[in-house]
Amino acid sequence: MSQINQDDKVKPIDFSTKAHYLTKAFRSPFYSRQEPLNHLKEWGRWADYLSPHAYTCSGIEYFAARNACTVFDLTPMTKYHISGKDALPFLNRLVTRDVSKIKPGRVGYCCWCDDAGQVIDDGTIFHLSENTYRLCSQERHMDWLMTNTLGFDVLLSEETHNVAALALQGPTSCATLKRMGLDGIENMKLFDIRHFNFEDTQLMVSRTGFTGYLGYELWIDPEHAEVLWDRLFEAGNLHGIKPMGDEALQMLRVEAGFIQAAHDFMPANATIRTGHTRSPFELGLGWLVDFKKPVFNGRRALLEEKKRGHRYNLVKLDIDGNKPGCDSYVFTKNKKRVGTVTSATWSPSAKASVALASLEAPHGKPGEELLVEIYYQKELKWSRVMAKARVVKEVFFDPPRKRQTPPADF
Amino acid sequence: MCDSMPSSKQPQNRLAGNYTREPESVKKYDAIVIGAGHNGLTNAAYLAKAGLDVLMVEKNSYIGGATASRELHKNWIYSNASYVSSLLRPEVFRTLELSRYGLQIVPYAGGNVTMSEDGNYIGSYVNPDVSRREMARISPRDANAKVRFDRDLMRQCRFIRQFMLSTAPDPTSFKPRDLMGMLQMGKALLDLGEDVIYDMIRLYTMSISEYLDEYFEHPLIKAAKAGSGIIGSAMGVMSPGTAYVLLHHAMGDVDGTMGAWGFARGGTGAIARAMKDSFEDNGGTLLTGSGVEQILVKNGKVAGVALENGDEYQADIVVSNMTLPRTFLECMDQKDLDPEFIRRVRNFKIRGSSGKVNMALDGLPEFTAFEGNTELITGDMHVIDSVERLEIAYDDWKNGTWSKDPYLDILIPSLTDPTMAPPGKHFMSVFVQYVPPKVNGKDWTDDQRDQFGQTVMNQIEKHAPGFKDLVLHAEIRTPRELENEIGLTQGNIFQGELTMDQLLFNRPIPGYAQYRGPAKGLYMCGSSNHPGGGIMAAPGANAAREILKDIRKPNTVPEGWADD
Amino acid sequence: MTEINNQIVIIGGGHNGLVCASYLAKAGKQVTVLEAAGQVGGAAITREFAPGFKVSAGAHLLFMLDKTVCKELSLESAGLSFSQQNMTSTALAEDGNHLMIAGDSLQGANISSADQAAMKEYRRFMNRFAGIINRLNNRIPPRVGTKNRSDWIGLAKTALDVRMLGRDDMREFLRIAGINIYDILQENFENPLLKGALSLDGVLGTNLGPRSNNSVFCALHRLSGLQGMAVPRGGMGAVSNTLAMVAKQHGATIRTSATVSRILMDGDRVSGVELQDGEQITARTVVSNADPKKTFFDLLGARNLEAGFARRIQNIRMRGNVAKLHLALDGVPDFNGLNQNQLADRLLIAPDLDYVERAFNHSKYGEYSVKPVAEISIPSLHDDSLAPPGKHVLSAVVQYAPYQLKAGWSEEKAVLTDKVIDLLAAYAPGIRSQLVHKELLTPVDIENEFRISGGHWHHGELAIDQFLMLRPVPHSAQYASPVNGLFLCGAGSHPGGGVMGSAGRNAAHAVLGAKDIEGENS
Structure with a gap:
């Protein structure tokens, strides 16, 4: 939590001078709009930026995302710009999936591994135009990406600070954007990218998100950040728009079954302890691995793993009772310890305690009955329950509207 | 030329093996520990704690050896030799109750900063985001490569840490204990996995310069990291084997923060003082101003020590905290030793390579490069901008002179510890690399020592104009002073170089790496032994554990290093 | 396009490529060696450098040619002979008072009897230690940290070799193997000329000075041929020509002036090579005698490698x-x-x-x-x-x-x-x-x-961090590269440079999938 001096003006981000140290955390280009809305006056840090845990109350923000729409500031997310004649082969060697299937104007989810087939990070590839891509991820990867450029004719640069980004998520998000004047927004399919004229610049919109519901992500140059925010809230005013912080997002993404680096897996490039990393198969991302590609990082090791079998399964757990199973051990019915919960939340939509858990293989088949050891505290008294849990196949929140085109207005 | 090179080939043998004198006083102790440096004190304290009647003899009027703080200028406390602490084992701290005897280790806020000649610098900050950004200011790629660098280094630290607070197994032995030890080491190794094992072989054998090339691209960043590979070492950044020295400086921690360094409140000597109090509280006897003339051996067993002042004390156990050559070549009758053993002791590599300049300052110096930044001055400050410059500094040492463009580790402890200097005034500690044990093959003269001091001060003055006017008093220590005052042979700060041939079961020499000397009852507890130098207290503790084992006393010395 | 099925193409007709070809052809494989130069030999050639004057243009002394290779390929009966053998080394002094070093005996330069005695002991232990490396030369390096039985056997053999030195020598070996020759020579000798000359064993062909750690290792490696210096009759090219003759006798095809411009891939495996003139030669197995950087970057292309491996190749010194x-x-x-x-x-x-x-x-x-x-x-x-x-x-x-x-x-x-x-x-x-x-x-x-990247004779600095299972880099140190069907057989692989032939021999065995490949003499 950092305290902010109200008088400070938004300063352009400048790394190049020694004086950068005077800035203890960066402010997003939306800061001037976020600050007055941040009633709690608490800021978390996300990749050197101030990022609100919550503006008012994470529960209310959660329901706004499921019931109306919310705005989440994505600017701190790491973004790389990749272009040049070898951009496609470069990305194809980098990530496990076949990037040639991501056509221009489309977005694809992907993960990438080291040579040992251990996941470094997951992220999204935006195919902006022929031979031009944006790669978005939780962690920074300049070292690995630069290493990957050897032998390829590509230009690589980090554009995290040059692109301001907002996620607009929730059932009324399409209606809000329509009202803001983005004609034809309703025709965008899931993972589509479109460019719109906005003020005197271009606004890029992708139908993507981290909440598992209808939603869009808006990308713009930082100079137009504030006006975008204003226009968005103006348009969303009649559609229940609210700003949202990280706490609500965590609930939403666990419900939607999305994994996150440093929560559900350790980035392989930063993991010290042998055996603490995971392969795509161990994270349920086997569908992202395309062995038809003759070469990509981790291919040999993953082929080997396919033969040998993997060590872990990342699964979704539906846990009895109402105590969220954060940081819990998972046992079989015979009390054999087989794993740990990596992320957990109370799902207000499913009215269930839900979790993502990493279990030792072969445990984790859908329908398997397990026990989750949950410690919780009420008025300083600690209790422990061995809550029954089931491995479930489907995500906890998966409305049809997520994929519908055009989406319903409300 | 050749003869001018520092060499351990020709030790001075003060005693030609003909020591005979009638003892003047005789008292028999259970154990006598020679040298009140921090390892000697640790060793003595554990023995006393186990119920032994222990006598500790120290040649100087003050205690601490290289872990000393003295008031050489009125109202200023200098950390005369060692000046920071990171390796001191918390297990030792706790079991000797050093906190009860007033010891506080305070981490210093700044990280470190390396200033280049063109006025730039690379600093590190308490806030990890700002630190990362600072690196990205110079090289975005390097800022990210640091994650991989830290990962790889930390993997190796975690491995080697396991073996610090325990005796190294002997790979040539068939004793169950050594076989078990080797097995454990093998298992720990295999647990790392194939690639980490390969990285280990590489880290242990490469030069710091080549090792850094695999991670970083910017010369200033490489220079900033390379310094840790040569501190206290008689090697250059381009010498294979220096990458390990980096590990030695990275494996410590302050309160679990790996690689962090701190000050002992009241100067480094506070550590020795607390240890001494712990020792004396456990019934130990300390005699200062009592240099040892000879360790007495009768029929292959130690019998006690004879002091320079003529006093003689008896004990069946004598523990030497002195360096290996000092113990065996200077304080023993050579007839008591096997010629092959003597040959090996003579071949022990213990070349000094560092000096120290301690200064009382009238105020805080201003470093031009900082441009008003007050955060960087609290940590280690270096003035270097390329590995080549570091290597040239080493070439000077090889040629038998001190570096004309030396590598400096500058600290102003008084910014963190208010007890070191009067308010508004400061104590500056400058560690200097490289400084040879002899100048062009001849002993240092006072004049040369002062010239060396000037070299160092001029170097700082270049980066902090007006600095020299602030100097009220300076203590300049070349290897000569380190040897004469503290007894560090050739002024080597680690009591022996930290190279492959002198690590683990090879330290100090093969066959004698388990703290036992060649005579029954004779033990070694100094940094010449595994795991080596730095204020770690591990050699002292390990030796105490072995002694207690030999006399079948229950072990009261902590062992192992809990990492998760 | 030439269609040849199941054949093995060897890129480069240096001595290791020729040795490899001989073994493979001897085993009944169809082998084609493609050499870019007009004559075989790589850096082991004799060529004219002035009208009527010929010289061994690369390596000029032979002291490591592996005895097992010599014997198994019957090189001497194929005509390999020497104009000089067991050469004395003479350390020159400007004043003409030179020092002659013949094995462990010393003459001249007012050498002291202490040095003479020390020399006997020095040669004794250095040869014993070099013997350990000698026994490694003809083995495919084991991997460490795997569960494979063969790896464990390989490691155990070396551990046993070290143990068999006996306690004192083992201790000395463990002490000195990683350090510098300056210290060792200072410990043992007085005569400057002697120390200077012996230090060359540790530094010739390297980026080390006598004071650099690793120089003892280099000296041991250099001595690991366990034989004296020799000069082949007809220069170093005679060795290569003999090897070429043997290879041909076993049925290998050798093409000179055939410069490979790239290695061809079909899916995730090699499918052949393309020559500079555009000719394509298909092969399920390609063995490269070129150095690792040239092989992986110039001929195969970094994009056909996984990035971590490519980084390791890039980092080869x-x-x-x-x-x-x-x-x-x-x-x-x-x-x-x-x-x-x-x-x-x-x-x-x-x-x-x-x-x-x-x-x-x-x-x-x-x-x-x-x-x-x-x-x-x-x-x-x-x-x-x-x-x-x-x-x-x-x-x-x-x-x-x-x-x-x-x-x-x-x-x-x-x-x-x-x-x-x-x-x-x-x-x-x-x-x-x-x-x-x-x-x-x-x-x-x-x-x-x-055609050696960086002009390093040994196809890579000879150092502990680039030796055995680390040469040229992990995951290709057993001669098979991470790319299916592509093997290395040059000095960039274990056991490294010097006209030795072991890399070629070991690589051939790796290609043939042999488990136990130790020769009789090793």
Whole structure:
């Protein structure tokens, strides 16, 4: 939590001078709009930026995302710009999936591994135009990406600070954007990218998100950040728009079954302890691995793993009772310890305690009955329950509207 | 030329093996520990704690050896030799109750900063985001490569840490204990996995310069990291084997923060003082101003020590905290030793390579490069901008002179510890690399020592104009002073170089790496032994554990290093 | 496009490529060797450098050629012979009071009896330790940390070899194997000339000075052939020509002037090679005698590798630091204090340890040595096929001369050539007047002539971090590369450089999938 001096003006981000140290955390280009809305006056840090845990109350923000729409500031997310004649082969060697299937104007989810087939990070590839891509991820990867450029004719640069980004998520998000004047927004399919004229610049919109519901992500140059925010809230005013912080997002993404680096897996490039990393198969991302590609990082090791079998399964757990199973051990019915919960939340939509858990293989088949050891505290008294849990196949929140085109207005 | 090179080939043998004198006083102790440096004190304290009647003899009027703080200028406390602490084992701290005897280790806020000649610098900050950004200011790629660098280094630290607070197994032995030890080491190794094992072989054998090339691209960043590979070492950044020295400086921690360094409140000597109090509280006897003339051996067993002042004390156990050559070549009758053993002791590599300049300052110096930044001055400050410059500094040492463009580790402890200097005034500690044990093959003269001091001060003055006017008093220590005052042979700060041939079961020499000397009852507890130098207290503790084992006393010395 | 099924293509007809071809052909495989130059041999060739004058242009002394390879391929009955064997090394002194080193006996230079005794002991333990490396030379390096039985057996064998040294020697081995030859020589000897000469064992062909750790290891590696220095009759090219003949006898095809421009891939495996003229040759197995950087980056392309592996290849240290001087002389050079017999010895200019260390210092900063060290051979004294009657060739390895010379080689090459001749003239004052022709190969020339990245003779610095299961890098140290069907057989692989043949032999066994490949002599 950092305290902010109200008088400070938004300063352009400048790394190049020694004086950068005077800035203890960066402010997003939306800061001037976020600050007055941040009633709690608490800021978390996300990749050197101030990022609100919550503006008012994470529960209310959660329901706004499921019931109306919310705005989440994505600017701190790491973004790389990749272009040049070898951009496609470069990305194809980098990530496990076949990037040639991501056509221009489309977005694809992907993960990438080291040579040992251990996941470094997951992220999204935006195919902006022929031979031009944006790669978005939780962690920074300049070292690995630069290493990957050897032998390829590509230009690589980090554009995290040059692109301001907002996620607009929730059932009324399409209606809000329509009202803001983005004609034809309703025709965008899931993972589509479109460019719109906005003020005197271009606004890029992708139908993507981290909440598992209808939603869009808006990308713009930082100079137009504030006006975008204003226009968005103006348009969303009649559609229940609210700003949202990280706490609500965590609930939403666990419900939607999305994994996150440093929560559900350790980035392989930063993991010290042998055996603490995971392969795509161990994270349920086997569908992202395309062995038809003759070469990509981790291919040999993953082929080997396919033969040998993997060590872990990342699964979704539906846990009895109402105590969220954060940081819990998972046992079989015979009390054999087989794993740990990596992320957990109370799902207000499913009215269930839900979790993502990493279990030792072969445990984790859908329908398997397990026990989750949950410690919780009420008025300083600690209790422990061995809550029954089931491995479930489907995500906890998966409305049809997520994929519908055009989406319903409300 | 050749003869001018520092060499351990020709030790001075003060005693030609003909020591005979009638003892003047005789008292028999259970154990006598020679040298009140921090390892000697640790060793003595554990023995006393186990119920032994222990006598500790120290040649100087003050205690601490290289872990000393003295008031050489009125109202200023200098950390005369060692000046920071990171390796001191918390297990030792706790079991000797050093906190009860007033010891506080305070981490210093700044990280470190390396200033280049063109006025730039690379600093590190308490806030990890700002630190990362600072690196990205110079090289975005390097800022990210640091994650991989830290990962790889930390993997190796975690491995080697396991073996610090325990005796190294002997790979040539068939004793169950050594076989078990080797097995454990093998298992720990295999647990790392194939690639980490390969990285280990590489880290242990490469030069710091080549090792850094695999991670970083910017010369200033490489220079900033390379310094840790040569501190206290008689090697250059381009010498294979220096990458390990980096590990030695990275494996410590302050309160679990790996690689962090701190000050002992009241100067480094506070550590020795607390240890001494712990020792004396456990019934130990300390005699200062009592240099040892000879360790007495009768029929292959130690019998006690004879002091320079003529006093003689008896004990069946004598523990030497002195360096290996000092113990065996200077304080023993050579007839008591096997010629092959003597040959090996003579071949022990213990070349000094560092000096120290301690200064009382009238105020805080201003470093031009900082441009008003007050955060960087609290940590280690270096003035270097390329590995080549570091290597040239080493070439000077090889040629038998001190570096004309030396590598400096500058600290102003008084910014963190208010007890070191009067308010508004400061104590500056400058560690200097490289400084040879002899100048062009001849002993240092006072004049040369002062010239060396000037070299160092001029170097700082270049980066902090007006600095020299602030100097009220300076203590300049070349290897000569380190040897004469503290007894560090050739002024080597680690009591022996930290190279492959002198690590683990090879330290100090093969066959004698388990703290036992060649005579029954004779033990070694100094940094010449595994795991080596730095204020770690591990050699002292390990030796105490072995002694207690030999006399079948229950072990009261902590062992192992809990990492998760 | 030539269609040949199931054949094995070997890229490069250097000695290791030829050895590999011989073994594979002997095993009944259809093998084609593609050599870019007009003659086989790579860096083991004899070529004319002035009308009528021939010289071993790359390696010029033979001391590591593996005995198992010799025997298994019957090289001597195939005609390999020597004009000189068990050569004495002579450490030159400017005053003519030279030191002759023949095995463990020393003569001249007022050598003390202490040094003579120490030399016997030095040779004894160095040879014992070199024996451990010798036994490693003919093994496919085991991997560490795997669960494979064969890896464990490989490791256990080496551990046993070390154990078998006995307690004292084992301790000494563990102590010195990783450190520097300066310390070891200082521990053992007094005579500066002796120490200087012996230090060359540890630093020739490397980026090390005597004080650099790892130099003891290099010395042991150099001694691991466990045989004396020799000069093949007809120069080093004779070794290659004999090997080529043997390979052909076993049925291998050897094509010269066939420059491979790239390795072809079909899916995730190699499918053949393409030559510079566009000809494609299909093969399910491609074995590369080229250095690892050339193989993986220039011929295969980094994009066909996983990135971590590519980074390891990129990090291989292989910058040459040696120049080669060839002189055509119109008479026998007159070295002070040497008779014609002694002149045929291996002559060394390394008067003391600090001289060598100072020579090395320059190379750290991208400069060549102002006063270089040199290893000199005058092979024409015993082999009249190399020079016209009465005339002679002098061949010298000159150190240090870094690949990345700060000042650039184009102009400095002539300056260094003169400096080296001046250096020789200090010992053989009349040599300048005898000069018919001079040629200096800098590391850049070596890179160009022999197609070795960085001009490093050993296809990669010989160091503990680039040896055994780490050579050239992990995951290709067992000769099979991470790319299916692509193997390495050059000096960039274990056990490294020197005209040894072991890498070629081991690689052939790896290709054939043999489990236990130890030869009788190993």
